[in-house]
Amino acid sequence: xxxxxxxxxxxxxxxxxxxxxxxxxxxxxxxxxxxxxxxxxxxxxxxxxxxxxxxxxxxxxxxxxxxxxxxxxxxxxxxxxxxxxxxxxxxxxxxxxxxxxxxxxxxxxxxxxxx
Amino acid sequence: xxxxxxxxxxxxxxxxxxxxxxxxxxxxxxxxxxxxxxxxxxxxxxxxxxxxxxxxxxxxxxxxxxxxxxxxxxxxxxxxxxxxxxxxxxxxxxxxxxxxxxxxxxxxxxxxxxxxxxxxxxxxxxxxxxxxxxx
Numbered sequence: 001x002x003x004x005x006x007x008x009x010x011x012x013x014x015x016x017x018x019x020x021x022x023x024x025x026x027x028x029x030x031x032x033x034x035x036x037x038x039x040x041x042x043x044x045x046x047x048x049x050x051x052x053x054x055x056x057x058x059x060x061x062x063x064x065x066x067x068x069x070x071x072x073x074x075x076x077x078x079x080x081x082x083x084x085x086x087x088x089x090x091x092x093x094x095x096x097x098x099x100x101x102x103x104x105x106x107x108x109x110x111x112x113x114x115x
Numbered sequence: 116x117x118x119x120x121x122x123x124x125x126x127x128x129x130x131x132x133x134x135x136x137x138x139x140x141x142x143x144x145x146x147x148x149x150x151x152x153x154x155x156x157x158x159x160x161x162x163x164x165x166x167x168x169x170x171x172x173x174x175x176x177x178x179x180x181x182x183x184x185x186x187x188x189x190x191x192x193x194x195x196x197x198x199x200x201x202x203x204x205x206x207x208x209x210x211x212x213x214x215x216x217x218x219x220x221x222x223x224x225x226x227x228x229x230x231x232x233x234x235x236x237x238x239x240x241x242x243x244x245x246x247x248x249x250x
Contacts, residue, residue: 091120091121091217094121094214094217095123098121098123099123102123102125102212104146104147105127105148105210106125106127108137108143108146109129109133109137112133113129113133
């Protein structure tokens with residue numbers, strides 16, 4: 001089993017996945033794709049209480065998905081897309097899976113008609 | 116987002132016809148992948164038994180007999196397209212494999228994200244051991 005999932009043994013990825021698994025946080029990430037937004041703008045967008053919105057922003061910050069910048073009295077959030085790209089790694093599970101299947105196909109073909 | 120497709124190539128020391136049969140005959144398909152009533156007929160609907168993932172609905176999209184077949188895989192769940200294309204080469208066949216259309220915004224994509232780190236890998240492992248038995 002360990003052999004099957006070498007890329008997910010690390011502790012980094014689950015943070016990112018946990019962060020984006022929440023719908024409210026995905027709304028924030030989507031919005032930030034358009035450009036930087038203040039904490040107030042994001043809170044308004046989410047229709048959440050300020051503490052709840054702050055908590056989501058904190059999770060995204062800790063996962064490295066957003067960066068906070070203070071501008072006077074405002075906190076401005078920027079998307080950090082590099083971390084988001086790691087999510088693409090879930091497709092790798094399938095790649096590994098298919099490599100094993102294609103190995104199995106080779107075995108089957110050899111068995112049916114040894115070359 | 117990074118590449119949301121899988122493209123693999125394998126060379127098998129067997130004639131195209133043998134590989135084609137292994138891909139499109141349910142009895143043979145079950146021995147290297149999974150149980151499912153595949154048929155190389157455009158519009159043919161079938162399901163693949165992916166064990167822990169359940170039955171995955173599929174539909175054949177294109178067929179070039181003896182050469183290529185593509186089908187929708189996991190309709191309503193993963194919503195992807197699988198294509199197998201065979202190229203005859205000296206002493207064998209190259210299988211060009213494609214699995215494209217992975218989207219995070221599908222039930223399976225969300226499931227993959229949400230289950231990462233606990234349920235999902237073990238589900239895959241179960242499928243694999245089942246297939247190992249079948250194969």
